[in-house]
Amino acid sequence: MDTIEAIMTTRAMRRYSDRPVEQADIETCLRAAQQAPSGGNVQPQQYVVVQDPAKRAALGELYRTAFDRYERSLPEPSTFADERQAAAWRRTRDASRHLADHLGDVPVIVVFLQPLIPWSPSDEEGPMDIGRLDASVYPAVQNFCVAARALGLGTALTTVIRIHTAEVLALLGAPEGRYEVAALTPLGYPTGNFGIAPRKPAAAVTHWDSWGDKRR
Numbered sequence: 593m594d595t596i597e598a599i600m601t602t603r604a605m606r607r608y609s610d611r612p613v614e615q616a617d618i619e620t621c622l623r624a625a626q627q628a629p630s631g632g633n634v635q636p637q638q639y640v641v642v643q644d645p646a647k648r649a650a651l652g653e654l655y656r657t658a659f660d661r662y663e664r665s666l667p668e669p670s671t672f673a674d675e676r677q678a679a680a681w682r683r684t685r686d687a688s689r690h691l692a693d694h695l696g697d698v699p700v701i702v703v704f705l706q707p708l709i710p711w712s713p714s715d716e717e718g719p720m721d722i723g724r725l726d727a728s729v730y731p732a733v734q735n736f737c738v739a740a741r742a743l744g745l746g747t748a749l750t751t752v753i754r755i756h757t758a759e760v761l762a763l764l765g766a767p768e769g770r771y772e773v774a775a776l777t778p779l780g781y782p783t784g785n786f787g788i789a790p791r792k793p794a795a796a797v798t799h800w801d802s803w804g805d806k807r808r
């Protein structure tokens with residue numbers, strides 16, 4: 593598949609069939625993730641690929657309870673002034689609810705972990721802001737998602753599971769207190785179609801040479 597088309601049609605897929613995923617395809621996505629850039633080429637991420645049905649069910653249950661709590665904090669679509677925005681928000685919320693109720697049934701769940709390590713070099717002038725460690729993990733997550741898309745597989749980058757980080761680490765047997773969850777994505781064949789998701793036009797948020805100089 594053409595690279596630009598794969599990138600343009602990679603979006604949150606939240607409804608999956610139970611068609612199994614080939615091991616070779618999972619490994620291709622992981623190799624693509626590993627090619628992502630990272631600060632100082634430190635490559636901080638670890639992947640836990642969960643296929644075991646009991647573990648998927650337990651992870652799905654943790655995700656569901658995290659989402660239940662998060663969902664209660666979300667605005668009601670009826671509070672939106674713009675009806676089109678309200679409809680879009682309702683669709684996202686309903687799809688997110690569906691994923692929360694069925695995550696454990698998706699054939700593969702990948703948990704991206706990042707280490708809890710100091711990430712702020714310092715010198716005699718003090719600590720230096722060189723960006724956050726997450727910035728060295730999310731490129732790998734997105735590479736994974738784009739590679740999956742190119743293979744016809746759906747993903748959805750999610751983070752709400754962080755509400756239950758301790759329980760997730762325990763379930764996965766990850767060393768206690770040494771990692772945090774950067775992201776979790778289901779991996780499987782979607783029941784819906786891939787397509788280009790609605791976004792602001794690039795021109796609306798691009799400044800050429802100076803802030804405010806937008807060419808349309």
Ligand SMILES: Cc1cc2nc3c(=O)[nH]c(=O)nc-3n(C[C@H](O)[C@H](O)[C@H](O)COP(=O)(O)O)c2cc1C
Pocket residue numbers: 602603604605606684687688691748749750751752753789790
């Ligand atoms: C940092 C981050 C965290 C996210 N967390 C969740 C999540 O916990 N649950 C979920 O269903 N979607 C989550 N999403 C997916 C977004 O809701 C999704 O990217 C957005 O709605 C756009 O979807 P689209 O690409 O299908 O248009 C997350 C996305 C990002 C980048």
